[in-house]
Amino acid sequence: MSRPVRVRFAPSPTGPLHLGGVRTALYNYLFARKSGGKFILRIEDTDQTRFVPGAEEYIMESLRWAGMDLDEGIIEGGEFGPYRQSDRKHLYKKYVDQLLESGHAYYAFDTPEELEEMRERLKSQGVPNPAYNHVTRQYMKNSLSLPADEVQKRLDEGQAYVVRIKVPRNEEIRFHDIIRGWVIFNSSQIDDKVIFKGDGMPTYHMANIVDDYLMQITHVIRGEEWLPSTPIHVLLYKFLGWEEVMPEFAHLPLILKPDGNGKLSKRDGDRLGFPVFPLNWTNPETGEQSLGFRERGFLPEAFTNMLAFLGWNPGGTQELFKKDELIDAFSLERVSKSGAKFDFEKAKWFNQQYIKETSVEDLLEALRSDFAAAGIEKDDEFLKKYISLFIDRVTFVKEFTAAGYYIFEKPRAYDEAQFNKRWSKEGIPAAFDEIRTQLTSVTDWSAVNIEAAIKEVMHDKGFKPGEIMPVFRMMISGEAGGPPLFDLAEMIGKEEVLQRMADSI
RNA sequence: GGCCCGUUCGUCUAGGGGUAAGGACAGGAGAUUUUCAUUCUUCAAACAGGGGUUCGAUUCCCCUACGGGCUACCA
Numbered sequence A: 001m002s003r004p005v006r007v008r009f010a011p012s013p014t015g016p017l018h019l020g021g022v023r024t025a026l027y028n029y030l031f032a033r034k035s036g037g038k039f040i041l042r043i044e045d046t047d048q049t050r051f052v053p054g055a056e057e058y059i060m061e062s063l064r065w066a067g068m069d070l071d072e073g074i075i076e077g078g079e080f081g082p083y084r085q086s087d088r089k090h091l092y093k094k095y096v097d098q099l100l101e102s103g104h105a106y107y108a109f110d111t112p113e114e115l116e117e118m119r120e121r122l123k124s125q126g127v128p129n130p131a132y133n134h135v136t137r138q139y140m141k142n143s144l145s146l147p148a149d150e151v152q153k154r155l156d157e158g159q160a161y162v163v164r165i166k167v168p169r170n171e172e173i174r175f176h177d178i179i180r181g182w183v184i185f186n187s188s189q190i191d192d193k194v195i196f197k198g199d200g201m202p203t204y205h206m207a208n209i210v211d212d213y214l215m216q217i218t219h220v221i222r223g224e225e226w227l228p229s230t231p232i233h234v235l236l237y238k239f240l241g242w243e244e245v246m247p248e249f250a251h252l253p254l255i256l257k258p259d260g261n262g263k264l265s266k267r268d269g270d271r272l273g274f275p276v277f278p279l280n281w282t283n284p285e286t287g288e289q290s291l292g293f294r295e296r297g298f299l300p301e302a303f304t305n306m307l308a309f310l311g312w313n314p315g316g317t318q319e320l321f322k323k324d325e326l327i328d329a330f331s332l333e334r335v336s337k338s339g340a341k342f343d344f345e346k347a348k349w350f351n352q353q354y355i356k357e358t359s360v361e362d363l364l365e366a367l368r369s370d371f372a373a374a375g376i377e378k379d380d381e382f383l384k385k386y387i388s389l390f391i392d393r394v395t396f397v398k399e400f401t402a403a404g405y406y407i408f409e410k411p412r413a414y415d416e417a418q419f420n421k422r423w424s425k426e427g428i429p430a431a432f433d434e435i436r437t438q439l440t441s442v443t444d445w446s447a448v449n450i451e452a453a454i455k456e457v458m459h460d461k462g463f464k465p466g467e468i469m470p471v472f473r474m475m476i477s478g479e480a481g482g483p484p485l486f487d488l489a490e491m492i493g494k495e496e497v498l499q500r501m502a503d504s505i
Numbered sequence B: 001g002g003c004c005c006g007u008u009c010g011u012c013u014a015g016g017g018g019u020a021a022g023g024a025c026a027g028g029a030g031a032u033u034u035u036c037a038u039u040c041u042u043c044a045a046a047c048a049g050g051g052g053u054u055c056g057a058u059u060c061c062c063c064u065a066c067g068g069g070c071u072a073c074c075a
Helices: A019-034 A055-065 A085-101 A112-124 A148-156 A204-214 A224-239 A266-272 A300-308 A323-329 A344-357 A360-373 A380-390 A397-403 A416-423 A428-440 A447-461 A465-477 A485-492 A494-504
Strands: A006-009 A038-041 A105-108 A162-165 A172-177 A181-186 A194-196 A219-223 A248-252
Touching: A006 A019, A006 A219, A019 A038, A019 A055, A019 A219, A019 A248, A019 A300, A019 A323, A038 A055, A085 A105, A085 A162, A085 A194, A085 A204, A105 A148, A105 A194, A162 A224, A172 A224, A172 A248, A181 A224, A194 A204, A204 A224, A219 A224, A224 A248, A300 A323, A300 A344, A360 A380, A360 A397, A380 A397, A380 A485, A416 A428, A416 A465, A428 A447, A428 A465, A428 A494, A447 A465, A447 A485, A465 A485, A465 A494, A485 A494
Parallel strands: A006 A038, A219 A248
Antiparallel strands: A105 A162, A162 A194, A172 A181
């Protein structure tokens, strides 16, 4: 039985998307496009207490920026909507009731205090893992332990309740994971999870299964943190009679801290100085700002290429993959099982590679606002030449304007020590006097003519390039390194070059 | 603690019963360049440990160690 592929990215709008979340979305997207299926965004906001304003928009904007176009979603619509779980609230009760009627779920009236007390008591008795399960449920207040009329009375009185799944005792639950193979759990280790909360909302487990069923999802591609709750989901599919359309599972490895142990977190980014979110994010409560990959200067294609390779590899030695190539090469079977430590240096390398492959025209368009912000007003030809001079020297787009700032304004600093050391050499000041007069008489101010003028003096006076050029470079740019000198001089302009030479003596 | 998942150079990884264990990032050296960057050449760098199975294990199995995840009326 083969159904058309439908996958979903199902984040909770509790804050900005982190790297792992974006990668989960990316693998879903790649898989959908590769198999000609649909890529769906479903917002899982069943926990109303964790709602964060702006998070939903942030998620969608992130996907858009990274080039993951949606087939169905809260903006795009689709025939399986609505795509926000809070808007689907009315859909879930029916299935909860079905479970209740078939005896696979039950009402539980225990208060948080009673639950806490149970756990504490068990713990003090040496029970390693206190849980609401097939043994403890006998002693708690629920429709399995209470007489039927008592249960009815509580319900009629409108007493608060939750619905729990009745997990069978000592049953082997096995499921196939595309990445990990067969995974086996024993039901005795699983507790009677709440599937329907006191506030009338389903929990993740219930909503997720119902929606995946209703939306005809064929593959569940999600983070490894969901692996332990998958047996609950398998049980739910079985109890609801949906086994034959249960999706296939693929649990992705986690993205880890570059140093030390554990999952990559926002703290690591702050501490080590790199973004962990795709876009800038401002915490609406604290006003705290977080840097995004976009704002850090990453090209979306470089970002997705880098991210795709964090935990996946097509097998060859090629690492630079355009979006279409990524789609073509992608397969879940080649996703690795172990977590990957995030390496910002490698991420930078990817970006640099993509900058080098971007045309000067495209770069110019991307940089227009940067140039404007820096107060740089030059014609396109000039700007394109500038970009081509620095394209091999930057790793981020936003570094362009600062990289050669001295072309547009006077150098802000000189390396005096370096300069004086070279300047003090016998005959150098005299040579530069000559160079200045030569340069003054250059009428057609072009790189080749500047070069000819300087080289003439250099040869006449018997100096080597290494004695003249660095001095000239420092005079006009203030720096010891940079793009080809004569092109630089041409761009800075005759008058300004002569002025800077005079100033620096 | 319990359950589940994992473990190849510092990092991301390829490979797979017999290999010189390959590539990339980062690092070292060199070439090119006035310089920086780029580019090129080159060096160093790994199968967690112990048992099996086998003629032969890095590869298959088991154990240990280590790492990670989960263990809520959160997702």
